[in-house]
Amino acid sequence: MSKVTTINKAISEHVKDGDFLFIGGYICRTPYAAIHEIIRQGKKDLTVTRSNAADDFDMLIGAGAVKRFIATFLSLGFFGLGRCYRRSLEKGIPHKIEVEEYTNLSLPTMLMAGAMGMPFAPVRDMAGSDLMKVKSFMGDNKYKVIESPFDGAPTVLVPALNPDVAIIHVQQSDETGNAQIWGIGGDCQHGANAAKKVIVCCERIVSRDIIGKDPSRTIVPDYKVAAVVEEPFGAHPGYTPGFYDTDFKFGNVYKTASSTEDGFKRFLDEWVYGVKNRNEYIQHYIKSYGYASFKKLEAEFDYGYPVSYSY
Amino acid sequence: MAAKQLDGYIKPELMACCGAREIQENDIVLVGTGFPTMAANIAKHTHAPNARLMQESGVYDARPKRPALSVGDPCLNPGAAMIGGLMDIMGMGLQAGNVDVGFLSGSQVDKFGNINTTCIGDYENPKSRLPGSGGANPIGSLVKRVLIIALHDTRRLAEKVDFITTPGYIDGPGAREKHGLPPGTGPHVIITNKAVMRFDKSTGEAYLDTYHPDTTVEEVVKSTPWDLKVSPDVRETEPPTEDELRVLREVLDPKRMISAYISRGYV
Numbered sequence: 354m355s356k357v358t359t360i361n362k363a364i365s366e367h368v369k370d371g372d373f374l375f376i377g378g379y380i381c382r383t384p385y386a387a388i389h390e391i392i393r394q395g396k397k398d399l400t401v402t403r404s405n406a407a408d409d410f411d412m413l414i415g416a417g418a419v420k421r422f423i424a425t426f427l428s429l430g431f432f433g434l435g436r437c438y439r440r441s442l443e444k445g446i447p448h449k450i451e452v453e454e455y456t457n458l459s460l461p462t463m464l465m466a467g468a469m470g471m472p473f474a475p476v477r478d479m480a481g482s483d484l485m486k487v488k489s490f491m492g493d494n495k496y497k498v499i500e501s502p503f504d505g506a507p508t509v510l511v512p513a514l515n516p517d518v519a520i521i522h523v524q525q526s527d528e529t530g531n532a533q534i535w536g537i538g539g540d541c542q543h544g545a546n547a548a549k550k551v552i553v554c555c556e557r558i559v560s561r562d563i564i565g566k567d568p569s570r571t572i573v574p575d576y577k578v579a580a581v582v583e584e585p586f587g588a589h590p591g592y593t594p595g596f597y598d599t600d601f602k603f604g605n606v607y608k609t610a611s612s613t614e615d616g617f618k619r620f621l622d623e624w625v626y627g628v629k630n631r632n633e634y635i636q637h638y639i640k641s642y643g644y645a646s647f648k649k650l651e652a653e654f655d656y657g658y659p660v661s662y663s664y
Numbered sequence: 665m666a667a668k669q670l671d672g673y674i675k676p677e678l679m680a681c682c683g684a685r686e687i688q689e690n691d692i693v694l695v696g697t698g699f700p701t702m703a704a705n706i707a708k709h710t711h712a713p714n715a716r717l718m719q720e721s722g723v724y725d726a727r728p729k730r731p732a733l734s735v736g737d738p739c740l741n742p743g744a745a746m747i748g749g750l751m752d753i754m755g756m757g758l759q760a761g762n763v764d765v766g767f768l769s770g771s772q773v774d775k776f777g778n779i780n781t782t783c784i785g786d787y788e789n790p791k792s793r794l795p796g797s798g799g800a801n802p803i804g805s806l807v808k809r810v811l812i813i814a815l816h817d818t819r820r821l822a823e824k825v826d827f828i829t830t831p832g833y834i835d836g837p838g839a840r841e842k843h844g845l846p847p848g849t850g851p852h853v854i855i856t857n858k859a860v861m862r863f864d865k866s867t868g869e870a871y872l873d874t875y876h877p878d879t880t881v882e883e884v885v886k887s888t889p890w891d892l893k894v895s896p897d898v899r900e901t902e903p904p905t906e907d908e909l910r911v912l913r914e915v916l917d918p919k920r921m922i923s924a925y926i927s928r929g930y931v
Contacts, residue, residue: 379721379750380736404750405721405736405798426798430734431697434795442793454782457720458759458802461750477759478802481831481843487787507844536741537721538749592738599738655742 355528356581360630363552363580364390367518371420373400375464375514375548376409377521378591379539380430380599383409384522384554386587386631392416393625402464402516404457404540408590408607411435415617416625417447421490423514424452425460431601432608437617446614453489455479459496459511461540466513467547473510475501480509519548521573522588524595525563526555530578533570535657536594542572550579556596558583567660584631589638589650597650602642668877673904675857676925677912678876679813680706681904682855683767686811691715691764694753694803697734698925699813700767702916709911718757720799722749731917735799754799758806761846766807768800772825773814775869775890777832777851779804780825787827797829804830805845809852815929816856818889833868857930859884860901861892869893874901 358366368374368391378384388409391399395418401410402423410427413419415437427435440446455463459476466474479485479496488495494512501508521541526532532553534541545551551573558581564571585596590603610620628634639647670678676699683703687693689712693704701717708715718724719735726732727743741747757763770779771794781800785791804810810832814820832851833839840850854861854870858879861870871893875884877900885892904912913920 380734381721381738381741424796426796428795434793439793443790454796456797456801457750457799458754458806461754465751465755477844477846478805480805480845481828481834481840482797482801482805483782483787483828484797484801509844535747537723537736537747538752539721539736540750542749543751594738594741599733601733 356530356578357528357558358580358582360386360390360554360582360584363387363582364394364396367550367552367579368396370396371398372517374402375516375519375544376401376403377519377539377541377544378403378409378588379405379537379541380407380591381537381539382522382534382541382593383407383588383591384520385409385589385591386522386582386584386634387520387552387554388413389625389634391418392621402460402514403544404460408435408604411437411611414438414441414450415447415611416621419450421451421453423460424454425457429604429608432604436608436611440614451490453491453495454484454487455511456484461543463511463514464540464543464547467515468543471513473512475508475510477509480507514547516544516548517550519545519551520554521545521551522554522584522593523572524555524593525557525559526553526581527559527561527564527575528581529561530573530575530581531561531564531571532573532578533564533567534572535570538572545573546577548577551577552580552582553578554582554584554587556585556587556593568662586635587631594652596652598652600650602646670878671903673909674923674926675876676922676930677904677909678901679855679857679930680912680922681908682860682901683811683813684710684908686809686853687712687715687765689714692757692762693717693765693767694758694763694799694807695719695767696769697732697737699769701732702912702922703767705916706908706911709915710907718753718763720750720753722747722752724753724757731921754802758802761806763807765809765811766803767811767813768804768830769813770800770830772820772822773812773854774822774825774832776834776836777810777812777854777863777870778825778828778834779812779830779832780827782827782829784826800830804832804851806849808849810850811852812854814854814856816858816884816887818887821856821887821889823890833863836868837866839868858887862895864893871895872898874899876901877903
């Protein structure tokens, strides 16, 4: 049964105020189209997580959608610190979010445990650091230290995470949600499979036969998926391997805008509230920066080596 | 002794070369962006051709056509030997004990090589909120040799960091082991814009090993907020060799993106 829908319907039907969301992407394949729709629909009190958060989380925090953040990191990368994140934690603007801090080893391990139905998992980092001293909304369940039952060594355990919804952006999916990626994965596969249901945004919807040409690329099987949305250019200003490059110029636009409260509001008015959907966003981009700018982001056409699964 | 001017190179280039010299043939190196990538690649093109790089985002042995601007940069994808996700690199690579060298930088670094990338001031009410650990804590916890890049002044270096995001020798010898961190791991060197500092294993403290050609021992000691011990063999940092500069300027970074670090205080 086809699960193809629009981003508007996918978010309104599957994301509720107060939900716990995993949002995939690692500079690579960030689901910006969905992020903007969450903001447009005024979702609030969300708990959000991903290893290495960036502009997208900063924007959700600045827009007031986030209550809690299970974090490892948030920055604008090349463009420095997350301005909205700082305003929230330093000045309570628009409100102070609660942050539970882990690392890029412990958090993906917690998502992996969640994806595999494990109750918790041991990790070999965090020990001896002040990350062990600060606890937020997870309280004493942030972690436990035990003596390993096998050799008595001090061992840090972290809990499994099972988000209500995962939102990911992938290269291609079929109509039922078998979702395929190539290139840098971040914690996307474990985060998606840890969630109770998944919203798949993709550059293109392909047939089940095409998925079957290279099934090793599927990171989420369709039984996990609640909605499939075709959203070309949906990860802009991030990139999608094989489709388009990172838009550094736009990264700078966000950095400059988000440096002040007013600038950030104007950014949302122009790029989020001022457009109804990704199509209008692309049209607005082309109007603002020219078709040549848009076209320049397009990836070179360079197919990989075709694989054979025959026997 | 009066300090000299740098002769025909800029400070970020010298620092990248200092990093490169810490990398040995066959090392597996977990890198971030900027200096680390350039340092590791200088090593690869000079004395350590079989050193191999990985990025936490999921990349092993990338062959980028331009310097990567982030650990998730598009240019890392085509040509890599392996691409997976975080658990492939941070789990099966790093946690399993396969990584020799990790590069880290911090807003604040203390004498035990502890690094703060979380907050300046009180955690609950920070004066300045920084990005957080990301991959830094596990890299600092689990690689054999941590190479730390820092700015050298009494604000960036500290007797004690405001927040230990990434453990160095914590509060002295034996502390890492007591907390269960693997033996044979920890900070190896701090490379700053003024000096190269190494660690005295008997105290866990960083001491001055070499000072850069445009500074002096006295100036380095004065710019360090702890009672910096000076190696009896202290000497001037070797300037970049012609070969190192050729690789950096002609092969790795023809657009001289490294000069951007000058505006970030690396002078």
